[in-house]
Amino acid sequence: MRRSILPCALLLLASTAALAASTNLPAVPREQPALHALAEAPSQVELRMTISRLIGFGTRHTMSDTQSDRRGIGAARRWVKARFEAISKDCGGCIEVITPSQVFTGKRLPTPTEVMDVVAIKRGSTDPQRVIVMTGHLDSRATDVMDATSDAPGANDDASGVAALIEAARLLSKQDNSATLVFAALSGEEQGLYGGKVLADHAVAHGWRIEAELNNDIVGNSHGQNGVTGNTTVRVFSEGTKTNETPAQADYRRYHGGEVDSPSRNLARYIDRLADQYLPDFRVRMIYRTDRFGRGGDQVPFLQAGYPAVRVTEAHENYTRQHQDLRTEHGIRYGDDIDGIDFRYLARVTALNAITMASLSRAPAPPDGVSIQGALATDTSVNWNKVAGAVGYRVHWRDTTAPRWQYVRAVGDVDHAVLQDVVIDDWFFGVSSVSADGYESPVVFPGFAGSFERSPAASTP
Ligand SMILES: [Zn+2]
Secondary structure, eight states, X not given: OHHHHHHHHHHHHHHXXXXXXXXXXXXXXXXXXXXXXXXXXXXXXXXXXXXXXHHTTSBOOTTSOSSOSSSSHHHHHHHHHHXXXXXXXXXXXXXXXXXXXXXEEETTEEEEEEEEOEEEEEOOSSXXXXXXXXXXXXXXXXXXXXXXXXXXXXXXXXXXXXXXXXHHHHHHTTSOOSEEEEEEEEOXXXXXXXXXXXXXXXXXXXXXXXXXXXXXXXXXXXXXXTSOBOSSEEEEEOOSSOTTOOHHHHHHHHHHOOTTOOHHHHHHHHHHHHHHHHOTTOEEEEESSSSSTTOXXXXXXXXXTTOOEEEEEESSOOGGGSSOOSEEETTEEESOOGGGOOHHHHHHHHHHHHHHHHHHHHSOOOOEEEEEEOTTSSSEEEEEEOOTTEEEEEEEEEETTXXXXXXXXXXXXXXXXXXXXXXXXGEEEEEEEEETTSOBOOOBOSHHHHOOSOOOTTSOO
């Protein structure tokens, strides 16, 4: 008997020692069962219900009727507000609904028009001023952008985005978030990106530190106009350099690097990696552009305000269904109706957003003050400021021509690291933070070019 007890005791001692040693290892990100669950959670029934209800308002043109309960942008806004309030009721009042607005006149708004957003806010438990935003636009249009009375169902452009954000709000309403989550149905997009400006202005006025803005516009169709189909890819557009960098900041960046490492770009890489990890039948196609060629979206006013933002859009567009009066011509059906929506696809896009918001909001803030040193040396030093909620950091590097981060080292709860025999000239570098429960922030490229801090153009490099 003794002989059998002794090896057991030794084994116990050995495993205790191993446990002690492992607790001293630097923190690394963990696989998150909660994110696997979110990947499968979006309901196609909910998404279809939202789009059907929004189409039912006939037109949601920004200059359409605001008084009627049955038709126009006013009725649509009130329906979205009521939907957010119902979701809030289900989670014990966890969501606050606000309706920020401004009056605009412009080329596509000839008379002063109130542009109102409907915004659901779920406050973060520990870092409420840090904000993760998801947007879509509620307004729709017919062939003539000034036509405020003809039917304009806007099923894909952009009831799909609004359906996705309402469903993401429903799913995340009953889950934890350290940072604040914001779900916003914007208006005035088709008339000149006004609703994006309303919310970006609101964010600046209230001191929000927006870490990410995920603009979902045209996310429900999987049949391209040219016959190409595909429901396993979504495009994520991100700017390479900051919209509002100063000439001095641009000069510094041109010489030292950062053309492909804005915070928006590293946000896109973050989304891409989450898709690889949690959505095995779905991939992100990163596009190195602010938006589609010559076109825009509501992420732009956020970029102008100095916040990181990306545009999420389907992979294969069908232009006979966008911005078209409902009609049939030469056997071709025009118009943006619900039969053009692939709900399985829309559910995947919704899952991607929900996973991204959950992961960002549970991770610590991205490190700030990231810098690198090492000219005329064979080692590279990386420095940063510690952030609240982080128990460890990881240093990343990649070939200067590589689209994604290639190498990583967990370095523990410190504010600097030395990468031995990694020559500063030959690589791009970045730093991420890791929480106690294994959520990781996006990677931050050094200096102004990569900082996630809000960047008014006046700030110094
Ligand atoms: Zn749109």
